[in-house]
Amino acid sequence: MSKMHVIALVGNPNVGKTTLFNALTGARQTVGNWPGVTVEHKSGYFYHEHQKLELIDLPGIYSLSASSPDEQVSRDFIINQKPDLIINIVDASNLERNLYLTTQLMEMRVPMMIVFSMTDIAEQNEVEIDYQHLVSHLGFDAIPLQLNKKHDLEHLIGKIQENLHREVPIVEIKYDEIVEKELAAIEQHLINAGESIISGSRWTALKLIEEDAQVQKQISPQCLEEVSIHVRNVSKHRRQPGPAVIADDRYGFIRGLVKDVVKRKRRSPYTFSDRVDQLVLNKVLGMPIFFLVMYLVFLVAVRFSQPFVDLIDTGFSWLFVEQFGLLLQNLNLPSWLSFILTEGLGGGITTIGTFIPPIFFIYVSLSILEDSGYMARAAFLSDKFMRKIGLPGKAFIPLLVGFGCTVPAIMATRTLESKRDRVFASLLAPFMSCGAKLPVYTFLGMMFFAQRADLLIFGLYLGGVVMALLTGLLLRKTIFRTDPGNFVMELPPYHVPTLNAILLHTWHRLKDFVLRAGKTILIVIVFINILQLIYVPSPFRNEEGKPQKETVLQIGGKALTPLLHPMGIEKENWQASVALISGLFAKEAIVGSLQSLYQAEGSEEKLEKTIGERFGSLSAILAYLFFVMLYSPCAAALAMLWKEHGAGWMIFSFGYLTVLAWAVATLIYQLSHWSSESLLWIGVILALGLGFYQLLRIIGKKDRNVIKA
């Protein structure tokens, strides 16, 4: 049996590699108009004349310098795996920049064919390319294709077959005379020293002038010392570092080539995207448009998902809790097992189900932004104010997602390049009031602040943002003292997003959430559900002074109440503490808990009166609302934090947010309800704040090398 051929797709980001991969293999990989969609290589198979061929989709790269992890992945694959053929996808609408990678591949002397993509956009921009002429210069086979249209796949596969058995043409890029002389000298040194040579002695010599760390590692120190003399000569001659000399000369070759084969008919250098950007990135209109777009994302995520959340909640509860419970009852299972399966597992599935609509709508919105090319513009616009709190502009998106749900917000931090930025953004995401907190705000706001409920709810949302800004400044001064990474980001041309791409994108992310995060979340939810529903003898006696049985959470709530005394929760108001514990399970559970616990003491009509009486004052209710806004994220979000950044950051987030919520709520209550105790509690909060700041500074000094940009 003949060996299976391996074919790799290589090209700049956003040129259509994944589209071609999907077309050839029938796979459903995510594509996007956003650099960094493919961060690790993916493989698939296709058949031609009963022969199985393996196709590898490599991350989009600008060069083979291996300065970033995705470039490293691509280069390592090409060098170590030695694919039988490389399909270099070149964006015809941006020929000069794309040919830089082509020249590097040519120098590596790897079997290659070229596919020109985006030929329609090149035509739109009135750029005429003489492909035959270009191919005659490059020496490699090439075909122009429109990847977003139905194209002749058989023709492409035929070309692939031809090129699999073709000899690699030798095309040399001529450098400056002195550089060529030094290159020849380095080559001679390498041969004389018997060094292991990768992809030919010329390529190795070039990489040594480029100061490539990977290649330098494979050369003996003695030889490297001799080579360094020649590298210094090159730098001295051109008054530039070696890597810059080589890159400049490659562009010299490309510029000559492009001048020869490209004709620009259009007089104006401005494209359609440039004209849109004049409006979208306008000094005056840019920010209002940005806020409008972000508001629409927020509106879609919160408003559109609400009916579906209710539907899933009702439907899943009926199916997985009620009907499943009846079935288990008929099977005569032990009541404790039936209880865990229905209330724990069934309830857990229902909770995960309710996360799906906001995540779906958020991802649909984000996919449209990504596929259209607006996301890169949004990152640029938000960069200015995000940097003030020590985050790059891209971090704005995860924080915005946080208004829908904290779980996908933490997931969305994966788009950030550095670990520091990802952790930092994840810690700030819970400050954005998620959709689940809104019912709590509405419930208590409408009940006790009916006249100004809108103002109160807006204040709570704004309060969250202000606290996020303050926390950002605090963390920037203490544990995240490095600057956010400096970035060079391409603004891709605007595309009309296709329905297929949007749905595919959303489906991949949703599947990822349900399969990966869902599993962890389910375990946590089942555990908390069990705690919430298992009755044990209580150390607290009932109102008649008799011993009673209570759930673990009820006992926890009663034990917790004294701690909440400074923020206005009195001993008799233990229901408020229990509701906060159930809020750890899911924030929307707070409303349910408050209703069921207070209603147990009277009729529904008396609910408002009972809650009012137990809280005692409006300032206590206001403090409680601020506590709900700020305290620990729900179990699902904590599980996500654990999964993404480890247990340490999860504990930090839980502890910091809960203490901060307590401090803010106490401050609100004590200032609006001044008593002899007030000064003491304000002093405690100040001391706590000062101590915490010092602790963070110490941690920051200790972990400076761990959390770096």
Next chain:
Amino acid sequence: MLSRRNQVRLRNFGRRMRGGRRVCRVCPGDCVSLSELPTGAKGRVLCNNDTKTIERGLYENSLVEVYRNEEGEPNLIVAVGDSRYVLDRRIASLIRVKTL
């Protein structure tokens, strides 16, 4: 009499009060850093030692047009050939250009 250092401090304070640093006008033929080119200005790269940006097309003698450069913003938008980039000001300040 104010010391030289305090004179500079006072002048900078006055500038801040007037609303921002005074930026020198860039004339054609001037050799400045890319970060100093105002919005709409075009330049030719004279010296760039940053490989990452060279690889993206900001090589010696390449034409660059600044699409947006607002004082106080950490980045600027530049057009090089058919590409548009958001460039960190810290990187742009290291690229020398001749204004056209």
